[in-house]
Amino acid sequence: MTPLDALPEILSHTGYLAGGFGINMLISVVSMSVGTVIGVAIGRLRHAGFRSLEVPSRFATNICRNVPSFVLLFYMASMIPSEITVAGSIHAVPLWIKATLALIFPVIGFSSDQSLGYFAQREAGLSGARETFVVAWAQYFLIIIMASATASVIGADEIVGRANTIIAQSGGNSFLITMYLYVSIWFILSGLILTSVIRTVSQRVSKIE
């Protein structure tokens, strides 16, 4: 079986894979937005120069920035209950929520550092600080989208997990490479769309400045 022979079968699963990719996007967008808000707030505190707040906010940033998301995923998987009881009936906590919580931490660390740099550059009167922040933020958004592909480690139902299910269904490795190439195209296309949107936004931002 050549890689191309597998293509029609893989394409027939497009709808199922698209659903999985939706989860990747959900994980990325939620963790990026929540993490940025918290991170910028911490960055502001670090910049403000309050002695009493500096040490804890720097420590919080270090923890968030330095710990690999795999370790955080593991913590989330074991610390957050897998089921909750609401009004006598038991509901499973979706695994994408655990994955999102795990990815919020690195975003906090990143945006705390990045916003501290932004505030410092602004204070020094350097131009383009906002644009630098936006470019770096967009790069990090991409990194988080790529990291969402590892959420299947804890069983989250995202595109790579679904791709693995289809590979198992086909009876093993006969089209592993073709499948992964196809999944890569999804990521590349979304990356291209994201960067073009960010480019437009950052051009507007630089005009405002």
Add this chain to the structure above:
Amino acid sequence: MLKALVTMLAALWLIWMTDPVAAQSDVPPELQAQMPDAPTGRMAHVLQRGSLIVGVKDDYPPWGMRSETGELIGLEADLARDLAKRMGVGLELQAVSASNRITRVNQGIVDVVIATTGDTAERRKQVDVILPNYYSSGVVVYGRRDADLEGWDSLRGEKVCLNRGAFYNRVLEEDYGIDGQYFAANRDSQLALKQGRCVGWAFDDTALAQLIRAQGGAGDYEVMNDAILVSPWAVLVAQGEGQGDLGRFLSDMIGEWHAGGRILALQDQWGIPRSTYVEAAHETWQATKAGSPVCARNPATGQHPATCLGDNPVQGVPAADPPAWVAGLFETTGIDLRAVASPYNFNRLLRALWLTFSLSMIAIVGALVVGVSLSVLQVSLERLGRIGRLLTLPQRMLITVARMTPPILQLYIVFFGLGGILGNAQGFAPGSFAIASIILSLYAGATNTIILSHEMTSVSANGQPVLARLPGAITRGFDGLVATCVNIVKAAGMASAIAVSELVSTVDLLVSEGADTTTMMNGLLIFYFLFVLSILWVFRALRRRLVST
């Protein structure tokens, strides 16, 4: 109308009667599993939820696999269905792997695991094992016919593919001297073997014999004859549930399966040759003495006779006392290093530490070199006008693909795809460490290129030569560059997907083999905290030097 209803009811009755689950008529009542009157613990939880969640394999045909429509099916899935029916609840099957099944059941994500789990002394400390055992397998090696695999001695010092999480991996490395190459799943080990990345794949004789049968015995591969480390399989429940209602019910159900020949029937149904282990268990559980079944629970003790529950578990790790200071540390602080104190595990951890350190350093330097050189090239070419921009096209494509494809997929595609093509064409496949270094350098380097070329073009230094703009660009984009480099250090754990046994995956493996979870995970957290902190410290020192010059 009434007649139709009666016919339907009669048909339902017939289905009910012929259903092997509802009533195994040949099983004496003493051996039929009963639901408790007032269920407690996990059993009560399952009943309240209204469904039983069972973890099964999805890559172990025909014990656990995916149907063409994606459902989990197989011999073990059928056993799970028996359980749910008898409990009167729905069934939800979830795929588990050798390295996560114990964690999943202990975390309460699944209620029960029926997933080809070998019963070992170490596992009995980690999770509650349900007795009697229900199946059994040994370890064999699967390899090319022309590789002449004769006996375990011929494998000493050779690269052998292993599945992460199998209990016998350590014995094979320590006692049989193989050089283990660890992969996450069956399909990866099999693919790695096909591409010549190992001379054989050591795995359960059950699964491999089935693989050979599926090829009709005519393939290029064969199974080595002598199975070693034969161990029975056990159903698992979370720690503390084994003696509870759920554990007792499962134990009775397995006894009933043996007594009624249910597993033998399933073997026939799935086209698996009857195993002597299951036949022997059937015989044991069928035996009667003075008209009553030998294996029934003793009314006085409430236990099944020990002879019906199987032999002592296999010892996957040689029993050894930890050094005095390790034991002392555990007693006084609760920090449990007992599992990693053995020379074998300690060396494994040390090697993993070294791999993580060297891979991180190579990736950081690689990412900076790629970032600086590609951004300089790009900005220089762009100054040449339209033709120059055209010349930047290939590198732009490389950057786009490198930073917009998840590194985990890049690793798989290059290792198994490109590596396979190169290996087949020239007999040379680049090693996993080299591939991981290149992929991680390119992935982070692509992001660095974007940051630097942006800073080099956006400044009001248009008249300056390209190289002269570099220091300013680095200074302004410093935070972004550092974030990328830190990210790549943290992402290095992915390299384990292609058999680079770095720190994160090694710690994960040690935990799955019985090392203390809290100690190991907190240790990993502290290590990375300090490791990244020291990398940041080096970067900060660099920045000071850059600014001062």
